Amino acid sequence: MHAILPMVVPQPLPAFLDTKPEDFRSWLENQSQPSMRWKQIRRGIVAGRAESFDSMSELPRNLRTLLTEQFAPLSTKIDKHLVATDGTHKLLIRLRDNRTIESVLIQESPRKTACISTQVGCAMGCVFCASGLNGVDRNLTSGEILEQLIRLRNLTGPEERLTHIVVMGMGEPLANLDNLLEALEIAGNPDGLGIGARHVTISTVGLPAKMRRLADSGKQYHLAVSLHAPNDELRSKIVPTNEKTGIADILSACDYFVEKTGRQVTYEYILLGGLNDSTLHARELAALLRGRIAHVNLIPWNEVEGLPFQRPQSDSQMQFINALKQSGISVKVRKRKGADIDAACGQLRRKVELETLAKA
Known part of the structure; x- marks a missing residue:
């Protein structure tokens, strides 16, 4: 008889808009990105109507990929x-x-x-x-x-x-x-x-x-x-x-x-x-x-x-x-x-x- 393993429910990604600016700037620094990206991303979501990071063409492609993997632009x-x-x-x-x-x-x-x-x-x-x-x-x-x-x-x-x-x-x-x-x-x-x-x-x-x-x-x-x-x-x-x-x-x-x-x-x-x-x-x-x-x-x-x-x-x-x-x-x-x-x-x-x- 095989053991029944518990189903693993994936945890939702951290919400970008609830991430503290200082924490996100630290994350950017670890990705060798300038801290000004934080305002740029927030402006894209709040003012620019972006509902995904991938649609933010002003950001480098590798950064868009990392953001998509690690944050939710909109958590709802x-x-x-x-x-x-x-x-x-x-x-x-x-x-x-x-x-x-x-x-x-x-x-x-x-x-x-x-x-x-x-x-x-x-x-x-x-x-x-x-x-x-x-x-x-x-x-x-x-x-x-x-x-x-x-x-x-x-x-x-x-x-x-x-x-x-x-x-x-x-x-x-x-x-x-x-x-x-x-x-x-x-x-x-x-x-x-x-x-x-x-x-x-x-x-x-x-x-x-x-x-x-x-x-x-x-x-x-x-x-x-x-x-x-x-x-x-x-x-x-x-x-x-x-x-x-x-x-x-x-x-x-x-x-x-x-x-x-x-x-x-x-x-x-x-x-x-x-x-x-x-x-x-x-x-x-x-x-x-x-x-x-x-x-x-x-x-x-x-x-x-x-x-x-x-x-x-x-x-x-x-x-x-x-x-x-x-x-x-x-x-x-x-x-x-x-x-x-x-x-x-x-x-x-x-x-x-x-x-x-x-x-x-």
């Missing part, structure tokens, strides 16, 4: 690519460890906005959101965050570019702040994607200490706070982490952000029919925000299979808007994009996971 793969009738693209991206995340390209001429994730899943537990139904697995690396932008940019025409970034995909961005800032720094570089800080919006459920850190970073990023309720009792039911923070501390951190950056804060408010969409709630919200440099972004809830909520009635939504406007609060309803391709955060990933479980 596109598992699913859906295109909506309104031109919205949604990607289900598979990571090196076989986990999946979502990214969305929203096209509304002349804007091309990338919506990206920062974590695999989410630990915040917002009751209406598909992203956190199974909790959080891990933070994304800076390279994995950057690769989402690259892959979405590569969907555009050769003369087109991303104009805006919204960090509103899966996960709590401020819980992975260091990796996010590192990725955005490269994205904002002229040799990168050339997207200025004022065209970047970072969304948070409201982590006061991290909000202050973001304000102190010296960057002019825009901040969006997912408020979703005008009082602590209701917000703690919708956003469980509110029990550890509270609206007062979140608003104090918002005030600090405005003071340090001079940037207006957007307050995201998802309208859940019959739960937080009454005129009384609108007036209470207006009282909270009165006197602040603020804007309210209303989001009628997108249905998620298995969750018990409903979209607000159109008359309730209009009354909510009017109550805010009458109180002098700037308000806008977010347009629904990609409705026919499960474009809301976490929906496609959840659908694929459920289908996989059903097959198993």
